Amino acid sequence: MARLKYPSDLKYTKSDEWVRLEGDTATIGISDYAQDALNDLTYLELSVDVGAHVDVGDAIAEVESVKASSSIYTPIAGDVLAINSALKKSAETINADPYGEGWLVKLKVSDTSALDALMTADDYEKFCQSR
Amino acid sequence: MGHYIPHTEIERQQMLAAIGVTTIEDLFEAVPASHRFPKLNLPKPMSELEVSQEMQALADTNEHAQDFALFRGAGAYHHFIPSIVNHTLLRGEFLTAYTPYQPEVSQGTLQAVYEYQSMMCALTGMQAANASHYDGATSLAESVAVALQVTYGKRHKVLLSQGINPQYREVVRTYYQGRDMDITGDDKGYSLSELGAMVDNTTAMVAVSYPNFFGQVEDLSALAKVVHAAGALFVVVANPMALALFKSPGSMGADIVVGEAQSVGVPLGFGGPYVGYFGIKQEYVRKIAGRIVGETVDSDGRRAYVMTLRPREQDIKREKASSNICTNQGLMALAVAVYLSVMGKHGMRQVAELNYHKAHYAAEQINKLPGYTVQRDKVFFNEFVVKGPKSVKDINESLITEGIIGGYNLGQDYPTMADHMLLCVTEMNSREEIDTLVSVLGSVK
Numbered sequence: 094m095a096r097l098k099y100p101s102d103l104k105y106t107k108s109d110e111w112v113r114l115e116g117d118t119a120t121i122g123i124s125d126y127a128q129d130a131l132n133d134l135t136y137l138e139l140s141v142d143v144g145a146h147v148d149v150g151d152a153i154a155e156v157e158s159v160k161a162s163s164s165i166y167t168p169i170a171g172d173v174l175a176i177n178s179a180l181k182k183s184a185e186t187i188n189a190d191p192y193g194e195g196w197l198v199k200l201k202v203s204d205t206s207a208l209d210a211l212m213t214a215d216d217y218e219k220f221c222q223s224r
Numbered sequence: 225m226g227h228y229i230p231h232t233e234i235e236r237q238q239m240l241a242a243i244g245v246t247t248i249e250d251l252f253e254a255v256p257a258s259h260r261f262p263k264l265n266l267p268k269p270m271s272e273l274e275v276s277q278e279m280q281a282l283a284d285t286n287e288h289a290q291d292f293a294l295f296r297g298a299g300a301y302h303h304f305i306p307s308i309v310n311h312t313l314l315r316g317e318f319l320t321a322y323t324p325y326q327p328e329v330s331q332g333t334l335q336a337v338y339e340y341q342s343m344m345c346a347l348t349g350m351q352a353a354n355a356s357h358y359d360g361a362t363s364l365a366e367s368v369a370v371a372l373q374v375t376y377g378k379r380h381k382v383l384l385s386q387g388i389n390p391q392y393r394e395v396v397r398t399y400y401q402g403r404d405m406d407i408t409g410d411d412k413g414y415s416l417s418e419l420g421a422m423v424d425n426t427t428a429m430v431a432v433s434y435p436n437f438f439g440q441v442e443d444l445s446a447l448a449k450v451v452h453a454a455g456a457l458f459v460v461v462a463n464p465m466a467l468a469l470f471k472s473p474g475s476m477g478a479d480i481v482v483g484e485a486q487s488v489g490v491p492l493g494f495g496g497p498y499v500g501y502f503g504i505k506q507e508y509v510r511k512i513a514g515r516i517v518g519e520t521v522d523s524d525g526r527r528a529y530v531m532t533l534r535p536r537e538q539d540i541k542r543e544k545a546s547s548n549i550c551t552n553q554g555l556m557a558l559a560v561a562v563y564l565s566v567m568g569k570h571g572m573r574q575v576a577e578l579n580y581h582k583a584h585y586a587a588e589q590i591n592k593l594p595g596y597t598v599q600r601d602k603v604f605f606n607e608f609v610v611k612g613p614k615s616v617k618d619i620n621e622s623l624i625t626e627g628i629i630g631g632y633n634l635g636q637d638y639p640t641m642a643d644h645m646l647l648c649v650t651e652m653n654s655r656e657e658i659d660t661l662v663s664v665l666g667s668v669k
Contacts, residue, residue, distance in 0.1 A: 135535075136510065140376065155544070157535045164544070 097125045097221070100192055104208050105217035106168045111192065112208060119169050119200045121153065126221045128191045131158050134184040139176045141198065146172050149207055154197050156184065169207045171200030289492050291627075293657040295586075297607050297648030298437070298632035299360070299389045300495070301465065301487040303575070304651060309489055309562045318558055323515070323551065327530045333554065334529035337517040340561035347467045347564075348481035349474020350503030354514035355552035356560075357500030360484030361395035362549075364388070364431065364461055366502060366513045367480045368396060369546040371429035371457045373511045379428035379456070383409035385419050387436030388461055390637040416442060420450040427451075429480075431459040434466070434473055438599070438634075438646065439583075439607030441470050448477025464488045464501070464560075466605045468572035469580060480504045488572075489563025490556050499556035510536060513547035575651055579606035582658065583649040589662040590647075596665065607648045609634065609641075614668060616645045622668045628661055 103111040109127035113120040128134065136157040141147060147167050154165040176198050180186055187195035212220060231239075236248075245251060252260055270278070294302045313319060317332055324330030324337075341353040357363040368382055382405060384393050397407055406426075412418055414436065423430060430451045435441045444460060451458040459480045460473035465487040467473075473481045486498040504512055510533060518532030538545040567575065583606040591598040595613030612619050616633040623630040631645035638644075649658065 138510070160535065160540065162535045162541045162544070 097129060098192070099125070099214040099218045099221075101214040103192070103214060104168075104211035105214065105220075106211055107220065108166065110165060110168055112168055112211065113192075114202075114205060114208060117202055117205075118174065119171060119202045119205075120196050121165075121167055121169075121198050121200065122191055122196045123156070123165060123187065124217070125191050128188045128195070131156065131161065131163065134158050134187050137180045137184040137187065137197075139178070139181075139197065141173050141176065143173050143176060146170075147200065156187070165197065167198070167200070168211060169200065169202055170204065171202035173198055174201050175199040286494060293628045293653065293661065295647050295649060295653065295661060296629055296632055297439075297650075298646055299391065299484065300492055300498075301463075301606075301648065302492055302650055302652050303465065303487060305489055305491060305559075305563060306566055308566055309559050312562045313555055313559055318555065321554065323554075324517075324531060327528065331529060334517050334531070336558050336561055337515075337552070337554070338519060338529050339565065340557045341517060343561060343564045344464070344485070344501045344503050347464050347472065348462065348501075348503040349472030349478070350481050351506040352509040352512075352516070353501065353503040354512055354516050355554070356485070356557040357502055357514055357549065358553060359496070359498040359500045360389070360461065360482065360486075361392040361500070363482035363484075363500030363502045364392050364459070365396045365399040366547055366549065367431065367457075367459045367482050368400065368429065369513060370480060370504070370508060370511045371459070373546050374457060374508060375428045375455070379426050380404060381406045381408065381424075381427045383419060383422055383427060383430040385416075385430075385432040385436070386410040386412065386414035386638075387438065387440070388431060388433040389437050392461065414438075416444070416447045420447050423450055423454045423456060425454055427454055427456040429457040429459050431461060433461045434470075435463060435605045435607065438609050439604040439648075440602040441466065441605055442602060443471075444473065444476040444478070452477065463605070465572075465576060465579065468569075469576035469605070474503075474505075479508065485556075485560045489559040489561075497553060497556050499553040499560060501560075509533065511546055512536070513545070513549045515550065515552045576605075578651040579649065582606075582651070582653055582655075583608060583647075585655075586647065586649045586653075586658045586661065589658070590665060593662065593666045606650055607646055610645050610647055611643055612645065612665070612668065615643055619645065619665070619668055623661070623664055626660065626664050628657075628664060 103113050105111050105124060109124045111122055111124050134156055138155045140155060141153050147153060148170045149168060150166050152164045153167045156163050156165060177196050240246060289302050321333045324333045327334060337355045341355065344353040345351060357366060384396065384407060393410055400407060409419055409422055419430060432444060434444065448458045457479045458477055459482065460478040462473050462481055462483045464485050481503040483501060484498055485501045490498060502512060502514060515531055516533050517529055520528055520530055522528040535541065536545065537550045538548045539550060587598045587600065587608045590596050590610055597611045599609040616635065620630040631647035634644040634646050635642035
């Protein structure tokens with residue numbers, strides 16, 4: 094079994110979302126640990142449209158596997174710049190490339206302080222190994 | 225029956241010994257003694273003969289539709305059901321089958337449901353259908369759940385045409401009581417254009433009936449456009465029997481087609497069991513409630529059927545599911561599947577034409593009677609509205625003495641329609657019966 098990845102340039106939540114901050118754009122997705130635990134994903138539905146504003150904790154997507162359905166929440170507030178609609182036809186991309194092509198939404202953020210409370214790659218890896 | 229083998233007394237004793245108790249009563253020790261085996265004071269058990277006689281006496285307090293000339297519909301229709309429907313249903317494999325959780329031992333049930341779903345899609349012009357609901361009222365209520373989900377819970381107005389069966393509208397209101405919603409539209413008249421004028425950007429869905437409760441059939445295309453322009457869903461409640469003759473709701477712009485399939489293979493049965501159907505456009509299929517059967521291939525590449533899109537259901541989605549329904553009316557859906565397949569496209573067309581022509585013949589004869597006016601301003605299928613010289617109650621009393629069950633009293637649901645009767649004529653009504661009806665109506669003073 095391939096080792097799970099924890100890219101060091103990202104921040105992570107206890108509910109297995111990751112955030113990449115580039116300037117004032119935040120990209121959000123779910124971690125390698127999450128896609129591995131969920132198993133083959135069969136469907137993804139994004140529950141926000143471009144232009145919508147989301148607050149910390151708002152649901153941004155719902156992901157389905159054969160026997161489970163999970164909601165994904167944004168760890169940071171912002172305005173939706175882009176959503177990865179291609180995933181609607183190929184949810185398995187999240188399994189294959191959770192940090193790259195498997196991104197979910199991009200937000201324009203003004204207040205990045207919410208990220209300070211999130212885990213670094215090292216902390217998140219330790220957290221995952223203790224589960 | 226060969227698969228049901230009850231335990232023997234020896235096996236029971238062995239199992240009790242294996243878990244370390246002497247009697248079955250020992251297993252209830254956790255229940256406080258004063259409540260453990262309460263006296264139920266039940267009457268002595270009866271023999272099969274006695275039970276049979278008692279049930280027969282109860283049944284004999286009801287009349288049977290076949291003993292009357294029946295001219296009433298109003299949501300439950302008297303049609304001919306070929307005997308092969310009952311023969312198929314009574315087979316043990318179908319009669320006692322449970323939910324097909326194990327596809328490897330349930331291909332018969334699963335394929336039957338898949339065929340039922342496919343035929344309902346063909347009739348309604350929809351691309352996907354579920355495995356059926358409790359009844360027509362339920363399937364309408366479930367369409368509201370879909371509309372709320374599709375509009376992300378941001379729209380709260382649901383418009384129901386007054387032309388939808390009054391009981392269905394009442395069930396929808398019961399379903400959604402306590403929720404912050406505005407279910408409206410049916411306090412006005414039932415014209416389609418009036419309904420269209422009420423649509424705005426707070427509307428999640430608009431529902432109409434086809435035919436409507438008064439038997440009328442109208443082109444729904446214009447209303448569909450108005451509904452879609454406002455970003456709402458267009459729901460049509462349709463009688464499947466009528467769909468054998470009239471344009472499908474799908475071809476006129478419906479997003480969801482629901483209704484009661486009792487009219488295609490299920491007997492009147494004193495009100496049930498009936499069977500609701502639910503058809504929808506492919507893009508919304510992941511939002512619908514109920515079971516869905518899909519077609520796939522097994523590990524050897526052979527075609528097989530399974531329950532599919534299961535994560536929609538409440539046991540997985542929990543509070544985010546559209547609804548808590550996760551079952552179907554398996555046996556009645558099978559009856560519909562057998563009926564539709566044995567009638568076929570041509571047979572269905574023939575039956576629908578018989579209904580149409582007999583109803584129009586009756587309407588024409590009744591309209592000629594002094595004191596009677598038939599509403600004929602719109603196209604109708606097998607039901608029409610009549611106003612007579614006396615109250616509906618009085619007219620029906622005159623009819624019943626001649627062995628005729630007259631129409632439905634519309635005044636009880638529509639205050640402006642006192643003394644208006646809804647008459648239904650199906651292929652079960654012979655010409656002689658219709659002529660007798662006309663004659664007795666004519667003699668009512």
